[in-house]
Amino acid sequence: xxxxxxxxxxxxxxxxxxxxxxxxxxxxxxxxxxxxxxxxxxxxxxxxxxxxxxxxxxxxxxxxxxxxxxxxxxxxxxxxxxxxxxxx
Ligand code: HEC
Numbered sequence: 001x002x003x004x005x006x007x008x009x010x011x012x013x014x015x016x017x018x019x020x021x022x023x024x025x026x027x028x029x030x031x032x033x034x035x036x037x038x039x040x041x042x043x044x045x046x047x048x049x050x051x052x053x054x055x056x057x058x059x060x061x062x063x064x065x066x067x068x069x070x071x072x073x074x075x076x077x078x079x080x081x082x083x084x085x086x087x088x
Contacts, residue, residue: 024073025080032069032077039085046086056082 033042049055059078063069069077 025076025078026084028069028073028077029080032067032073036067042081043085046081052082052086055086 046055049058056078059081060074063074063078068074
């Protein structure tokens with residue numbers, strides 16, 4: 001029974017960290033990619049890869065070599081691109 005409060009708090013923690021990640025993603029994108037890429041250029045590119053899953057995988061691979069952001073920033077940056085610029 002002592003575990004119960006801990007288990008209940010897990011979804012709250014997850015929700016909090018997701019919000020943090022999407023805010024960070026916007027900031028990190030501006031910082032790491034914004035000098036060269038505006039929103040419009042990225043969305044034009046996104047239309048060439050209309051399947052969100054494929055696009056995510058492609059970005060994973062691409063950003064490993066294209067002005068690679070530090071490992072821990074890659075996921076929030078990709079999430080930001082996916083959610084912000086490529087909604088159809
Ligand atoms: C110093 C400038 C510069 C930075 C910084 C940069 N890019 Fe790029 N990016 C380019 C150029 C130039 C191209 C087009 C040539 C190429 O494919 O390499 C490009 C291409 C791309 C493409 C493919 C576009 C297409 O039409 O094929 C994507 C997606 C992309 N960049 C995302 C990013 C992301 C995300 C970041 C940040 C982590 C980033 N870039 C950082 C200059 C930059």
